[in-house]
Each structure stands twice: as C-alpha cells, then as structure tokens.
Amino acid sequence: MQKFMCVRLSKIMNNKQQLTFLKKEVIRLKQALKEKDKALNKCIKQSSKKMSQKDEQQKSQNNVLEKQNEQYNHYKICEANWVKIPEGLFYHVGHEDIPEVKIASFEMLTTPVTFEMYDRFCADTHQQPPSDNGWGRENRPVININYQNAKDYAQWLSKQTGWHCQLPSEEQWEYACRANTVTHYWYGDTPDPRMMVMATGKTMPTPGHRLANPWALYDMHGNVWEWTSSFKGDDVILCGGSWYNKANWLTSNARNISYPDFCNNNWGFRILRIKSVI
Numbered sequence: 001m002q003k004f005m006c007v008r009l010s011k012i013m014n015n016k017q018q019l020t021f022l023k024k025e026v027i028r029l030k031q032a033l034k035e036k037d038k039a040l041n042k043c044i045k046q047s048s049k050k051m052s053q054k055d056e057q058q059k060s061q062n063n064v065l066e067k068q069n070e071q072y073n074h075y076k077i078c079e080a081n082w083v084k085i086p087e088g089l090f091y092h093v094g095h096e097d098i099p100e101v102k103i104a105s106f107e108m109l110t111t112p113v114t115f116e117m118y119d120r121f122c123a124d125t126h127q128q129p130p131s132d133n134g135w136g137r138e139n140r141p142v143i144n145i146n147y148q149n150a151k152d153y154a155q156w157l158s159k160q161t162g163w164h165c166q167l168p169s170e171e172q173w174e175y176a177c178r179a180n181t182v183t184h185y186w187y188g189d190t191p192d193p194r195m196m197v198m199a200t201g202k203t204m205p206t207p208g209h210r211l212a213n214p215w216a217l218y219d220m221h222g223n224v225w226e227w228t229s230s231f232k233g234d235d236v237i238l239c240g241g242s243w244y245n246k247a248n249w250l251t252s253n254a255r256n257i258s259y260p261d262f263c264n265n266n267w268g269f270r271i272l273r274i275k276s277v278i
Contacts, residue, residue, distance in 0.1 A: 075157065076117045082107040082273055083216040090175040093182050093253060103175045107273040108168070111206040111218045112141035112226060113153065121153050124160075133265050135202040141224045141268040143203060147236045147260035150227045150269040157271070164274045170230040170255070172272065173239045177221075177252045179214040184251045185221055186213040191247030196222035198250055200243045203266075221250040224268030232257050242266035 072078040087105040092098040115129075115137035122129040130144040154165040168176070183189045185196075195211060197204045197219065207218035222245070225238040235257035241250030244266045248254075258267070 071161065075120055075160065076114070077109070077157070081110055083110050084275075085172075085176050085215055085272075088175070088180070090171050091182070093178075101171050103172060105275075106168075106172065107275055108176050108215075108217060109270045109272070110212070110216055111139075112224055112268045112270045113150075114139050114206065115142050118142040118145070118153060121156050125152075125156065130263075131265075133202070136205075139205045140203045141206055141219070143224060143265045143268055144263050145268070146263040147227050147258075149263070150271075151229075153269075154271045165271045166274070167227055167229040167269060168272045170228045170237045170239055173226065173228050174252055176215060176217060177213065177240070179217070181214075181252070186252060187211075191250070193247075196241075196247070196250050197243045198222045198241065199246055203243050220252075224266055225256050225264075227267065227269040234259065236260050238267060 084107050085103075085105060088103055090101040090103050092100075115132060116139060119129050119137065121127075130142060130149075132140065132143065150167055154167060157163065158165045177186060179186055181187075185191065187195055191198075194209075197208070197210070198221075203223055206223060210218060212218045213220055220240055222241050223243055224240070225242045226240045228237050228239055230237045236259075238256040238258060239254065241254050241256075258264075
C-alpha cells in the first residue's frame with residue numbers, strides 16, 4: 001500500500017511539473033506571438049508608409065509632367081527643350097591676344113525659337129505675327145523680327161513661367177556652339193552640307209535631319225542668324241549664319257551686325273535660361 005501511494009504521489013508530482021512546464025510554455029508562446037504580431041504590425045505600417053510615399057512621389061511626378069504638358073501646350077516649350085551648358089572658359093579662337101572669358105553655367109534652348117513658340121507670344125500680347133515668307137510656320141525658326149522683338153519675347157516668357165530668360169551674349173553663344181571644340185565648325189574644319197542649312201533659298205524645320213552638337217544644340221550653323229545681347233557700337237551682333245549664306249559664313253565664330261530695329265527673313269534668335277535665379 002505504501003509503495004502504491006509513493007508511485008501515485010510520484011505521478012502526481014510529475015503531472016504538476018508537466019503542468020507547470022506547459023503553463024510556462026503557453027506563456028512563452030503567447031509572448032512570442034505577441035512579439036510576432038508587433039513585428040508584423042510594424043512591417044505593415046512601414047509597408048503602408050512606403051506605399052504612401054511612393055504614391056506621393058508618383059503623384060508629384062504626375063503633377064510635374066502635367067505642368068510641363070500644360071506649359072508645352074501653351075508656350076510650346078517645356079523642360080525637354082532646354083539643355084544645360086556647363087561652365088568653362090571661352091577662348092577667342094584665332095585671336096589669342098584677347099583674354100579668355102569665364103562662362104558660368106546656363107541652360108539654352110536646343111533650337112532657335114520657332115514660329116509656334118513665337119506665335120503664342122503674339123497671340124497673348126495681341127501683336128501681328130511676323131511673316132513666314134510663305135515657307136511655313138510651326139517648327140521652322142521664326143524670322144522677320146528685330147532685336148527688340150526677341151528681347152520682348154524673352155521677357156514675356158520669363159514673366160509667364162517664372163524662368164529667367166534672355167538673349168545670349170556673343171561669347172555665350174559661341175561657347176555653346178563650339179561645345180569645347182576649336183575647329184571651324186563643331187564637327188570639324190571641312191563644311192558638311194548635311195550638318196547645316198545653307199544656300200537653300202528658305203528656312204528649314206528645326207531640328208530637322210541635322211545632327212545636334214555635343215551639347216545637344218541644333219542648327220548652330222545656318223538656318224537663321226541669331227540675335228545676341230552684344231553690341232558693336234550702335235549695332236547688335238548676330239551669330240551662326242543662315243540659309244542664305246555659304247559655308248564660310250557659317251563657322252562658329254562668324255558674325256553679322258545690324259541696327260536693332262532692322263529685321264530680315266534670315267534672322268532669328270534663341271534664348272538661354274539662368275536656372276539659379278528661378
């Protein structure tokens with residue numbers, strides 16, 4: 001009997017120990033589950049936050065694209081029409097006696113200002129659009145405008161968009177045209193009609209089939225002479241040559257001059273934008 005009681009007591013003790021172990025195990029498992037739930041909730045919150053941030057970024061990008069589309073639809077110019085010109089030194093090639101000029105970085109319109117760009121300005125300011133000589137408008141460079149017309153356009157676009165637009169100086173223009181080259185043309189010393197609009201009898205669409213220079217600028221040689229902000233006495237300097245000229249007038253350092261109030265059917269312009277002051 002005593003032996004039976006001892007065995008039974010031993011079983012009871014073992015059962016209590018097992019029960020205690022199981023209770024502790026249940027507590028441990030509950031705590032582990034609680035930690036897992038906590039980690040899962042944290043992960044869900046982080047994932048939701050990332051998704052929210054991604055949605056906000058996408059929304060912001062969509063807003064930027066929508067704004068650019070609105071700008072393009074109204075002004076026919078958006079961010080894609082600008083290219084950054086890096087800072088550097090401008091050398092007067094062939095005139096080593098003239099000191100070098102430090103050029104600060106700026107952005108430049110990849111093409112001359114076109115009729116579709118300029119016609120928007122005329123419509124908004126209630127001006128008579130210039131004649132295209134019957135050659136076509138849209139993406140052809142605007143012609144038959146004088147120096148003041150070009151300045152007025154740059155000022156109008158600045159006011160409308162908040163950009164800081166202006167005509168380039170002759171140094172800025174040639175610096176951008178050369179794109180770190182020292183040859184007659186940005187592509188070399190031998191004139192290549194495939195690279196330029198020259199002796200065609202009229203303007204051609206821009207950019208057209210010509211290649212861009214190393215800084216992604218089109219029609220820096222030919223199509224239209226481009227007004228600059230630089231003066232020589234009472235005359236304004238134009239750069240680049242035109243459809244009317246032969247190759248020797250289309251070099252990177254070719255210059256023309258005119259009274260500010262004169263216009264011609266082979267004169268146009270392109271503008272630059274100073275990003276840092278926007």
